[in-house]
Amino acid sequence: NAGVMQNPRHLVRRRGQEARLRCSPMKGHSHVYWYRQLPEEGLKFMVYLQKENIIDESGMPKERFSAEFPKEGPSILRIQQVVRGDSAAYFCASSPPGASKNIQYFGAGTRLSVL
Amino acid sequence: AQSVTQLGSHVSVSEGALVLLRCNYSSSVPPYLFWYVQYPNQGLQLLLKYTSAATLVKGINGFEAEFKKSETSFHLTKPSAHMSDAAEYFCAVSGLGAQKLVFGQGTRLTINP
Numbered sequence: 001n002a003g004v005m006q007n008p009r010h011l012v013r014r015r016g017q018e019a020r021l022r023c024s025p026m027k028g029h030s031h032v033y034w035y036r037q038l039p040e041e042g043l044k045f046m047v048y049l050q051k052e053n054i055i056d057e058s059g060m061p062k063e064r065f066s067a068e069f070p071k072e073g074p075s076i077l078r079i080q081q082v083v084r085g086d087s088a089a090y091f092c093a094s095s096p097p098g099a100s101k102n103i104q105y106f107g108a109g110t111r112l113s114v115l
Numbered sequence: 116a117q118s119v120t121q122l123g124s125h126v127s128v129s130e131g132a133l134v135l136l137r138c139n140y141s142s143s144v145p146p147y148l149f150w151y152v153q154y155p156n157q158g159l160q161l162l163l164k165y166t167s168a169a170t171l172v173k174g175i176n177g178f179e180a181e182f183k184k185s186e187t188s189f190h191l192t193k194p195s196a197h198m199s200d201a202a203e204y205f206c207a208v209s210g211l212g213a214q215k216l217v218f219g220q221g222t223r224l225t226i227n228p
Contacts, residue, residue, distance in 0.1 A: 004158075006158075033215065033216075035216075035218075041220065041221075042205055042218040042219055042220045042221045043159070043205065043216075043218045044218070045215040045216065045217065048214070048215055056214070056215060058215075059215070091158060091159065093159075093216075102147050102164075102166060102209055102214075103149075103161065103164060104161075104216060105161070106151070106158040106159040106160070107158050108157055108158040109157075109158050111156075
């Protein structure tokens with residue numbers, strides 16, 4: 001059973017470009033979470049999604065950031081018009097339905113560098 | 116609202132010595148508590164979890180943690196440190212149901228030979 005898969009592992013963008021980060025949850029997992037880790041800091045929650053639904057986006061910046069988890073395919077975190085302050089590691093986590101849904105399993109992350 | 120405080124951003128111990136990483140939490144609902152470990156340039160790996168069962172929780176790699184409600188603490192310990200334990204450790208809290216994790220700032224553990 002493959003773990004949470006994130007790609008790309010490293011992404012370099014110039015200011016003003018768009019960044020698309022992909023996350024495939026573990027097989028059978030229906031909950032996806034995105035977190036951001038700034039240098040020398042802990043992880044900060046961004047958004048929680050189930051298939052085709054955003055459940056909690058209280059940690060998402062109000063502008064330029066969006067997330068989706070379509071019926072088919074991976075979850076996508078999209079950052080439009082990136083700025084240097086968006087440089088960070090972005091982690092995706094997934095959890096199964098049912099009694100174990102509190103346990104989140106993390107991917108290896110995407111490290112975004114904005115030049 | 117929930118929050119986590121990890122006391123000590125850097126902890127250094129000798130190989131073979133006791134490891135103690137401190138975590139205090141604040142939660143308005145019964146908490147679920149977690150410790151994760153992060154090796155350089157990698158994702159987070161779950162070490163152990165407390166989900167309202169036994170207060171002493173055993174995890175992987177010889178780590179354990181004790182939930183103390185009266186002290187709102189969930190400190191992580193290991194009797195004898197190994198060089199491979201050098202990493203960043205994060206304490207996290209969540210509430211009932213599939214909810215977001217709130218992380219502490221992390222503690223970087225260094226093991227001296």
